[in-house]
Amino acid sequence: DHNGRKGFDAHVGDRGVKLSGGQRQRIAIARVMLKDAPILILDEATSALDSEAEAAIQENLYKLMQGKTVIAIAHRLSTIAAMxxxxxxxxxxxxxxxxxxxxxxxxxxxxxxxxxxxxxxxxxxxxxxxxxxxxxxxxx
Known part of the structure; x- marks a missing residue:
C-alpha cells in the first residue's frame, strides 16, 4: 500500500478500492481456486493481466476447470481456446x-x-x- 505495508499487512481499502484491476482479478481467481465449486462462471477472467501473468494463471485455471462446467466470457480468445x-x-x-x-x-x-x-x-x-x-x- 502507499504506507509501504506489503503482503498480508497491506491495506486494500473498502472492497479493494486501492487495488489495481489486475490485483483485483488475481484475488478473484484465487477465491475461485479456494472455493472449488462444480460450476465456474468466468467473465473476462484474465483481461486486466499482462501476458506473462495471464499465461501462469491460465495453466492453473485449466487444471481447476477439469471435470467442471465452465461458462467463460472472453474477448481474448487464448483464454478459451483449450476448452x-x-x-x-x-x-x-x-x-x-x-x-x-x-x-x-x-x-x-x-x-x-x-x-x-x-x-x-x-x-x-x-x-x-x-x-x-x-x-x-x-x-x-
Missing part, C-alpha cells in the same frame, strides 16, 4: 459452436477473430480472396 466446446455469439445469437480446431477450420467469425488475435493483422477482403491470392502465388 472442450466453444459457443460464438454475435448480436445475442449463437452463430457457431465447436472446439477451437473445428471453429478455425470452419473459417467463420471465430476463425477471423483468432487470426487477428494471433498475429494475422494483414488487411484483406476476406478468406476467399486470401485463398485465391495464396493459390496465385503458389502457381507462380
Amino acid at each position: 472442450d466446446r466453444l459457443v460464438v455469439m454475435d448480436k445475442g445469437r449463437i452463430i457457431e459452436e465447436g472446439s477451437h480446431e473445428e471453429l478455425v477450420a470452419k473459417g467463420g467469425l471465430y476463425a477471423q477473430l483468432w487470426q487477428r488475435q494471433s498475429g494475422g493483422f494483414l488487411l484483406d477482403d476476406g478468406p476467399a480472396e486470401s485463398d485465391a491470392k495464396a493459390t496465385e502465388m503458389a502457381a507462380e
Whole structure:
C-alpha cells in the first residue's frame, strides 16, 4: 500500500478500492481456486493481466476447470481456446459452436477473430480472396 505495508499487512481499502484491476482479478481467481465449486462462471477472467501473468494463471485455471462446467466470457480468445466446446455469439445469437480446431477450420467469425488475435493483422477482403491470392502465388 502507499504506507509501504506489503503482503498480508497491506491495506486494500473498502472492497479493494486501492487495488489495481489486475490485483483485483488475481484475488478473484484465487477465491475461485479456494472455493472449488462444480460450476465456474468466468467473465473476462484474465483481461486486466499482462501476458506473462495471464499465461501462469491460465495453466492453473485449466487444471481447476477439469471435470467442471465452465461458462467463460472472453474477448481474448487464448483464454478459451483449450476448452472442450466453444459457443460464438454475435448480436445475442449463437452463430457457431465447436472446439477451437473445428471453429478455425470452419473459417467463420471465430476463425477471423483468432487470426487477428494471433498475429494475422494483414488487411484483406476476406478468406476467399486470401485463398485465391495464396493459390496465385503458389502457381507462380
